[in-house]
Amino acid sequence: MTQKDPLNVIVTGVGGQGNVLISQLIGKALVKQGHHVTIGETYGASQRGGAVMSHLRISRQEQYGPLIPEGQADVILGLEPVETMRVLAQYGHPEVIVIANSRPVYTMAVTTGAAEYPGTQEVTRTLEELSSAAWVINATEIALEMGASILTNIIMVGALVGSRALPLGPEGLEAALRDSMPSDKLEVNLTAARRGLEEARARVAS
Amino acid sequence: MVSIATGKPGTRELFMGNEAIARGALEAGVGFAAAYPGTPSSEVIGTLAEVAKEGDIYAEWSVNEKVAMEVAAAASFAGVRAIVAMKQNGVNVASDFLMNLNLTGTRAGLVLAACDDPSALSSTNEQDSRPFAKWADLPLLEPGTFQEAKDMTRWAFELSEEINNACMLRTVTRISHARGDIELGERIPPSKEARFTATSPVDFTPYPVPFKHHQMIAKLEKVRELFESSPFNRYVGPERPELLVVTCGACWFYSLEAVKALHAGDRVGILKLGTTWPLPEKFVQEHLARTERVLVVEEVAPFLEGNLKELVGGHLADTGPLTFYGKRSGHIPDSGELNPDLVTKALGSVLDLELEGVSPEYVQKAQQLTASHTHMRAIGFCAGCPHRASFWSLKNALKLDGRGGFVTGDIGCYTMALGPTGYFQVKTVQAMGSGVGLACGFGNLARTGFEQPVVSVCGDSTFFHAAIPALLNGIYNHSNFTLLILDNSATAMTGFQPHPGIGKTATGETTPAVDIEGLCRAMGVRVEVTDPFDLEGTTEKLLDLLRDDGGVRVLISKRTCALVRARQEEAEYRVHVDPEKCRGDSCGCARLCTRVFQCPGLIWDTETDTAKIDEVICSGCGVCADICPAGAIINEAV
Numbered sequence: 001m002t003q004k005d006p007l008n009v010i011v012t013g014v015g016g017q018g019n020v021l022i023s024q025l026i027g028k029a030l031v032k033q034g035h036h037v038t039i040g041e042t043y044g045a046s047q048r049g050g051a052v053m054s055h056l057r058i059s060r061q062e063q064y065g066p067l068i069p070e071g072q073a074d075v076i077l078g079l080e081p082v083e084t085m086r087v088l089a090q091y092g093h094p095e096v097i098v099i100a101n102s103r104p105v106y107t108m109a110v111t112t113g114a115a116e117y118p119g120t121q122e123v124t125r126t127l128e129e130l131s132s133a134a135w136v137i138n139a140t141e142i143a144l145e146m147g148a149s150i151l152t153n154i155i156m157v158g159a160l161v162g163s164r165a166l167p168l169g170p171e172g173l174e175a176a177l178r179d180s181m182p183s184d185k186l187e188v189n190l191t192a193a194r195r196g197l198e199e200a201r202a203r204v205a206s
Numbered sequence: 207m208v209s210i211a212t213g214k215p216g217t218r219e220l221f222m223g224n225e226a227i228a229r230g231a232l233e234a235g236v237g238f239a240a241a242y243p244g245t246p247s248s249e250v251i252g253t254l255a256e257v258a259k260e261g262d263i264y265a266e267w268s269v270n271e272k273v274a275m276e277v278a279a280a281a282s283f284a285g286v287r288a289i290v291a292m293k294q295n296g297v298n299v300a301s302d303f304l305m306n307l308n309l310t311g312t313r314a315g316l317v318l319a320a321c322d323d324p325s326a327l328s329s330t331n332e333q334d335s336r337p338f339a340k341w342a343d344l345p346l347l348e349p350g351t352f353q354e355a356k357d358m359t360r361w362a363f364e365l366s367e368e369i370n371n372a373c374m375l376r377t378v379t380r381i382s383h384a385r386g387d388i389e390l391g392e393r394i395p396p397s398k399e400a401r402f403t404a405t406s407p408v409d410f411t412p413y414p415v416p417f418k419h420h421q422m423i424a425k426l427e428k429v430r431e432l433f434e435s436s437p438f439n440r441y442v443g444p445e446r447p448e449l450l451v452v453t454c455g456a457c458w459f460y461s462l463e464a465v466k467a468l469h470a471g472d473r474v475g476i477l478k479l480g481t482t483w484p485l486p487e488k489f490v491q492e493h494l495a496r497t498e499r500v501l502v503v504e505e506v507a508p509f510l511e512g513n514l515k516e517l518v519g520g521h522l523a524d525t526g527p528l529t530f531y532g533k534r535s536g537h538i539p540d541s542g543e544l545n546p547d548l549v550t551k552a553l554g555s556v557l558d559l560e561l562e563g564v565s566p567e568y569v570q571k572a573q574q575l576t577a578s579h580t581h582m583r584a585i586g587f588c589a590g591c592p593h594r595a596s597f598w599s600l601k602n603a604l605k606l607d608g609r610g611g612f613v614t615g616d617i618g619c620y621t622m623a624l625g626p627t628g629y630f631q632v633k634t635v636q637a638m639g640s641g642v643g644l645a646c647g648f649g650n651l652a653r654t655g656f657e658q659p660v661v662s663v664c665g666d667s668t669f670f671h672a673a674i675p676a677l678l679n680g681i682y683n684h685s686n687f688t689l690l691i692l693d694n695s696a697t698a699m700t701g702f703q704p705h706p707g708i709g710k711t712a713t714g715e716t717t718p719a720v721d722i723e724g725l726c727r728a729m730g731v732r733v734e735v736t737d738p739f740d741l742e743g744t745t746e747k748l749l750d751l752l753r754d755d756g757g758v759r760v761l762i763s764k765r766t767c768a769l770v771r772a773r774q775e776e777a778e779y780r781v782h783v784d785p786e787k788c789r790g791d792s793c794g795c796a797r798l799c800t801r802v803f804q805c806p807g808l809i810w811d812t813e814t815d816t817a818k819i820d821e822v823i824c825s826g827c828g829v830c831a832d833i834c835p836a837g838a839i840i841n842e843a844v
Contacts, residue, residue, distance in 0.1 A: 027220045039220075049583070063387065065546060089575075109584075112804065118579045130571065
């Protein structure tokens with residue numbers, strides 16, 4: 001598959017969901033395979049419930065800056081539905097590919113009753129309307145079944161790799177996990193990544 | 207996993223800008239590293255501390271930035287290369303020492319990495335550190351790429367030794383906290399021959415001041431010469447550009463992208479400067495002479511812009527008349543960080559070009575479909591944060607006291623108490639420790655009719671950094687206020703670095719923990735200690751202290767940061783809402799838990815119209831059980 005250059009990927013979610021970890025995981029794996037990678041991250045709010053974004057820019061030719069211009073994301077991986085919508089509205093274009101987790105992290109405005117959170121159907125419809133392909137995955141539910149919600153992000157990375165939107169295959173992801181996870185956490189993370197890959201496979205097949 | 211110490215020369219690694227700086231220091235044979243943590247600078251010394259043992263270097267978290275600068279200078283005086291890192295506010299703290307060190311000069315290479323935070327993404331101001339270099343007559347380097355962050359750091363040590371003075375390296379968040387692939391170089395081992403030798407009585411002093419002042423200026427002139435041939439200054443573009451973009455730092459990336467986006471490569475040249483003070487005059491002048499229009503693209507202050515205009519003012523005959531665009535002309539925003547879109551817009555407006563972007567139909571559709579759901583996601587205290595509990599009690603105590611008492615704030619996670627999750631309690635925020643200083647002042651206004659109780663809040667790390675002198679001042683001068691120390695046993699906002707109260711050093715060694723309670727008692731004030739999760743007890747203690755109008759009183763609210771607890775121990779409770787007991791909107795509590803207490807672990811179930819625990823977010827602290835008037839929130843011991 002010929003890859004757009006640079007390939008612009010945004011990973012988005014809420015502080016504490018593991019945005020930074022997965023953007024690094026992908027980035028390191030791609031650098032190992034000879035790509036230039038730049039990652040721009042929003043820190044500071046990253047552990048305090050704020051909206052967070054990692055911008056990844058992947059190129060065979062040169063190093064790009066850490067921020068993706070508006071309307072130029074090629075792939076959006078959303079760990080939280082409303083954050084995915086937010087990023088899509090600012091960085092999307094008709095050809096963007098979106099993979100989003102279905103589980104909300106309510107904003108304070110929703111919790112206090114000042115605003116309403118959109119239902120899964122509305123989220124899915126919006127993502128589909130604004131992209132060339134949109135998958136909504138129940139990653140947090142799968143993670144909870146596996147016994148730890150923290151695995152949500154690794155399931156989502158698995159789905160992203162399975163979508164073939166990145167120049168990174170399942171073996172590359174597995175190697176990256178082996179390289180970065182402490183030994184007692186490795187197996188469960190590998191399983192989570194495989195669960196994500198399965199979710200993608202089911203959708204690619206359909 | 208590859209660390210900054212183990213990466214092999216010649217390999218490419220994905221490094222954060224701050225890691226690249228740390229690696230550059232290791233490649234230069236740095237032997238000594240010090241800092242007080244501050245976003246976006248913390249990882250420079252943080253990563254050096256992680257590899258201190260394998261890298262055979264010394265690294266410390268200093269009590270504040272001035273001390274960090276001093277300990278690093280001592281290493282330099284003794285012949286050991288040293289690096290010190292800080293955020294822009296930290297440079298202010300260190301500046302008193304810096305403005306004398308520049309006259310004294312240094313021995314082994316000494317590098318000050320100043321990391322600025324445009325847009326104040328995690329700061330109280332968006333100050334520009336660069337004028338300090340000009341002010342202190344010290345060389346200034348600004349990396350425009352991740353590779354340069356490493357290579358410039360390595361070179362900065364050599365430059366520092368060439369002129370026997372400190373060298374400043376300025377980055378911004380989008381270099382320091384971004385990541386890029388870089389090629390690693392060879393490391394040299396740190397010096398093992400540390401020794402302090404003064405060759406004259408005034409060797410390590412600023413005396414005689416006019417002589418040393420003159421010497422300092424002469425050193426800077428030497429730097430200017432060296433900068434003329436620096437590989438960190440580059441030009442790309444046509445021989446005689448219609449417009450010359452002069453840029454530095456992360457704006458180099460944005461400028462390249464803007465020229466590309468507007469297909470303006472045949473009209474526009476980019477002069478990328480890495481050595482921004484003193485300016486390499488001849489080099490810059492040659493490029494200015496080849497154009498008539500200049501757009502300066504830089505972040506925070508119009509520092510480069512001002513210096514360029516100053517240069518042109520002195521060489522008008524050579525450069526010819528020039529029209530400048532930048533912050534002063536309004537083409538570049540006067541505040542906030544830049545990005546490729548803003549730079550493209552600026553370039554487009556100077557060249558009268560429009561960017562072909564996403565279709566207006568798509569943009570409009572995207573707005574229509576998302577606008578009602580994408581309201582701002584406010585940041586606030588984490589689930590299980592002890593600060594939420596402390597401010598809940600403080601709010602209630604001030605209300606019960608009823609004399610219009612208020613809170614002076616400080617820098618840390620608890621600054622967020624100026625927002626809803628801290629019940630809008632914090633009313634002032636300035637510098638580290640200044641909440642206590644302000645409280646000292648308010649507490650001595652009784653003669654002018656002031657009757658409100660004053661509470662100053664500060665965290666444990668801030669207490670050590672800058673609050674102690676202000677507390678002493680209050681005691682000495684009979685001021686009247688309550689100091690609430692929110693001791694969460696971590697420098698939480700910047701990444702849980704240890705401090706003098708923890709009992710661990712930056713490199714993980716055990717050290718005696720300074721006891722905040724004992725220290726305050728030794729100063730002779732009334733000290734109480736409370737567990738913030740005991741809402742009733744904390745409110746009572748606060749109320750009692752507020753009414754004890756005799757000088758300075760201290761309450762230490764002690765409970766470890768929720769994120770640190772989550773790493774160290776299992777949750778205390780499994781919390782759930784009993785649907786039988788929660789009466790929803792018919793209760794009369796007006797949704798006290800979700801509307802007022804505002805913990806992200808508590809959500810409102812719109813289907814059943816009752817409160818609910820989000821098991822993914824809840825940390826199991828159990829505090830919310832105490833605020834529910836119906837007793838519907840149940841803590842089950844785990």
